[in-house]
Amino acid sequence: MPSPPPTSPAAAAAGYFEFRSAEHVPETHEWPGLHDHPSVDAVAVAGRDDAVPVVDLGGGDPAAVARALARAAEEWGAFLLVGHGVPAGVAARMEEQIARLFALPAADKDRAGRRPGEMNGYGRPPYALRFSRLMWSEGYTFATATIRDEFRRVWLDGGNDYLRFCEVMEEHHREMMALGKRLVDVFFRALGLTDEQIAAGETEREIRETLTATMHLNLYPKCPEPERAIGLAAHTDSGFFTLIMQSPVPGLQLLRRDPERWVTVPAPPGAFAVVLGDLFQLLTNGRFRSAFHRAVVNGDRDRISVPYFLGPPGNMEVAPLAAAVPPGRKPAFRPVTWPEYMRVKGKASGLDASALAMLQVPEEGGEGGVVPPKN
Numbered sequence: 241m242p243s244p245p246p247t248s249p250a251a252a253a254a255g256y257f258e259f260r261s262a263e264h265v266p267e268t269h270e271w272p273g274l275h276d277h278p279s280v281d282a283v284a285v286a287g288r289d290d291a292v293p294v295v296d297l298g299g300g301d302p303a304a305v306a307r308a309l310a311r312a313a314e315e316w317g318a319f320l321l322v323g324h325g326v327p328a329g330v331a332a333r334m335e336e337q338i339a340r341l342f343a344l345p346a347a348d349k350d351r352a353g354r355r356p357g358e359m360n361g362y363g364r365p366p367y368a369l370r371f372s373r374l375m376w377s378e379g380y381t382f383a384t385a386t387i388r389d390e391f392r393r394v395w396l397d398g399g400n401d402y403l404r405f406c407e408v409m410e411e412h413h414r415e416m417m418a419l420g421k422r423l424v425d426v427f428f429r430a431l432g433l434t435d436e437q438i439a440a441g442e443t444e445r446e447i448r449e450t451l452t453a454t455m456h457l458n459l460y461p462k463c464p465e466p467e468r469a470i471g472l473a474a475h476t477d478s479g480f481f482t483l484i485m486q487s488p489v490p491g492l493q494l495l496r497r498d499p500e501r502w503v504t505v506p507a508p509p510g511a512f513a514v515v516l517g518d519l520f521q522l523l524t525n526g527r528f529r530s531a532f533h534r535a536v537v538n539g540d541r542d543r544i545s546v547p548y549f550l551g552p553p554g555n556m557e558v559a560p561l562a563a564a565v566p567p568g569r570k571p572a573f574r575p576v577t578w579p580e581y582m583r584v585k586g587k588a589s590g591l592d593a594s595a596l597a598m599l600q601v602p603e604e605g606g607e608g609g610v611v612p613p614k615n
């Protein structure tokens with residue numbers, strides 16, 4: 241089957257082609273091992289609970305909310321967040337603007353193409369470069385601190401389309417940052433900290449107040465052969481946690497074990513999916529787990545997702561919180577900055593090893609260095 245032609249030289253470098261005119265999945269995008277584990281829906285059946293946890297922030301007993309969050313973070317490393325108070329209009333405006341961005345002529349998007357070694361821009365996410373096959377998605381990454389500069393690369397005239405787009409991204413950023421900070425405190429409570437300790441703890445305050453955010457826009461165009469392509473290949477996020485706004489079209493899947501299976505996360509309107517990252521696993525001394533996840537594509541409908549990656553500033557050393565280390569024990573991981581962790585993760589993926597395991601401190605008298613499989 242001949243591959244559809246790429247839209248432009250930069251699009252070819254980014255690995256994109258004209259998804260809309262594809263009648264088949266070309267060999268370049270055919271993904272190996274997609275069905276090594278079955279995909280299942282998020283339901284509870286006798287003896288096996290595949291119901292993705294739901295955490296409701298709205299109005300319940302704070303202690304009960306913290307317990308629900310602790311269970312989700314320990315057992316799944318992911319959950320659906322409802323009762324968060326973010327107005328529904330925000331997601332609707334985001335979907336509209338993102339669809340408009342990706343529908344722009346290739347030449348406009350190419351001007352913002354992510355160059356090698358750069359964090360921001362239009363193109364494949366960093367980890368995609370490890371794979372020889374391509375994914376069925378378009379992406380755009382940007383730091384929330386530089387939204388206006390970033391999108392002047394796309395809309396050179398700085399006109400109304402540009403202004404409207406930036407306003408909507410900024411609105412989403414404001415809502416997500418406020419929600420992220422609230423959630424950090426609920427995570428601390430879930431670790432067993434009292435409200436007084438959360439208010440007085442210097443480390444806890446620093447984590448909440450210096451949170452940084454990166455946004456990544458994903459468009460998964462509808463796919464003529466969804467069984468043969470992947471939207472986003474399996475990975476863990478590396479930061480603290482990710483708030484994911486998604487179209488009401490399921491696609492996000494979480495790997496569960498014993499037996500290994502991909503559980504599809506439902507996409508009820510208004511709910512955010514929350515996925516914990518590797519540095520949160522380190523921060524909580526391994527108590528809360530990062531989630532191995534991927535995004536599959538759909539035969540009938542496009543899907544948009546907006547992961548909002550929250551993490552520490554680049555110069556902050558992340559170490560296990562005292563509250564998460566059992567009395568009389570040493571922290572299980574050595575301190576690391578986010579950029580340093582990314583380098584370790586890059587090496588670990590080449591070695592097929594876990595980056596977190598490489599940062600583990602051997603227990604006295606124990607073997608050390610081994611993080612049990614995720615989920």
Ligand SMILES: C=C1C[C@]23C[C@@]1(O)CC[C@H]2[C@@]12CCC[C@@](C)(C(=O)O1)[C@H]2[C@@H]3C(=O)O
Nearest residue numbers: 365366367368381454456475477478479549
């Ligand atoms: C803040 C970030 C997290 C991320 C790398 C990035 O700098 C921006 C893109 C993010 C993303 C999205 C797709 C999967 C992922 C592993 C990737 O390669 O790029 C994540 C990164 C991450 O969480 O490590």
Ligand SMILES: O=C(O)CCC(=O)C(=O)O
Nearest residue numbers: 456458484492535545547
């Ligand atoms: O599309 C999704 O739901 C997940 C996206 C994701 O995991 C990512 O961009 O890191």
Ligand SMILES: [Fe+2]
Nearest residue numbers: 476477533547
């Ligand atoms: Fe992710």
